[in-house]
Amino acid sequence: MKILLTNDDGIYSKGIYAAYQELSKIAEVVVVAPIMEQSAVGHSITISDPLRIYEVSRKDKFFGYGVKGTPADCIKLAFYDILTTKPDIVVSGINHGANLASNVIYSGTVSAATEAALQGVKSFAISMASIDYTNFAAAAEFAREFSELFYKMDVNHNVVFNVNVPPLGKDEIKGWRYTVQGKSKYLDTFEKRVDPRGNTYFWLTGEKIEVNPGEYCDDYWISKGYISVTPLKYDLTDYELFNKLSERNEK
């Protein structure tokens, strides 16, 4: 199996290294990831600046290619210039922090996986659902197990999964579930400050508002100690509304 591994926390992050160690047990792994942290970049691509590729070593050994760009740029450049053959699957992560409910739309981790699917390679994003928990061992093991399952899975090449792992040790995790994107929202607040020159600036903060986590929702299962696996798509059409409104078209 050939795996392209990327992320949005950057090529020097702890999560991508944990994933690499487990995935390289079962596959030839090529790492192409942002040279600097790119969290919350969403599905950005770089069109106004040139992109560059750097060879990166970790623990004194060649680790992979660092791209001065976004996660989606990494996938595009990997396919265009770095990889000699298409990978079997693309893995994005392990992200340090949850990508659950509506937060998915801000996620660089998820966007890299989506970009891969757009390019015709099935892929999954994987995130540690807590910024306070720093042990990636159980998440990395699941990345390996799920890669093996996914590799054999009879699905289209444009399939994307969004995986979140609860902040627990391997023995405490109760299992995993296919889930849907949760409905929880985030109440945005800003911290308003004044800089030394007397000018106002803002830092985005905010808190989660639980919205009846349904029994199939990603955040519900995470809170119960399960790994959540949500299939995503990048056709954003609201077909229900389209079907209702399109009657007008006939006029």
Added chain:
Amino acid sequence: MKILLTNDDGIYSKGIYAAYQELSKIAEVVVVAPIMEQSAVGHSITISDPLRIYEVSRKDKFFGYGVKGTPADCIKLAFYDILTTKPDIVVSGINHGANLASNVIYSGTVSAATEAALQGVKSFAISMASIDYTNFAAAAEFAREFSELFYKMDVNHNVVFNVNVPPLGKDEIKGWRYTVQGKSKYLDTFEKRVDPRGNTYFWLTGEKIEVNPGEYCDDYWISKGYISVTPLKYDLTDYELFNKLSERNEK
């Protein structure tokens, strides 16, 4: 009617000014837009840098608030700090360039509209479907007409429309249609160059690959000279695949 107007081309762009002129005929319009161009930023939010707000004048008059941040940041900051009451609708555009088919996922213009819907205000993105055409008159008029229709429309507050206008004069446009996101893809290529110091860098280029434009697709109707109006949603779950896979959950 109260309208919040934003975009991703920046507060000094031609498209937002054209929209402002038409929308202010029917509504109180507050402009909150990026101070610098933010194209292809996708649904980015700024979490590692402070955000700032500047008062911006155009044609010697106060025009609106320029935000050092992304389109999604503009919406969040507008709701948190700038607006005193929630607007009735949010308009994002007029973008200079198409946001059709899979390109929607890279679009800052669309992401601003999506962010507004997440915050509970119905919204639409509007784009001129050509970078070569610079007459925004017909698009701006449609922005006004559609705003009036949308204001009265009995739909949820989380509805988002993605509007594209063909590069034609008002009399040449044949009408408008509710559409779905097209299936066309883009073949990414990069121009590889060497800088004066001998280092390689890349510019993203690329071309569109038409994929059987279906009769309901946005790009199909644009090519026929119609305005396309696609309802979007931000629940990215692939329910079809979820329903198929979730049988496993019962085990």
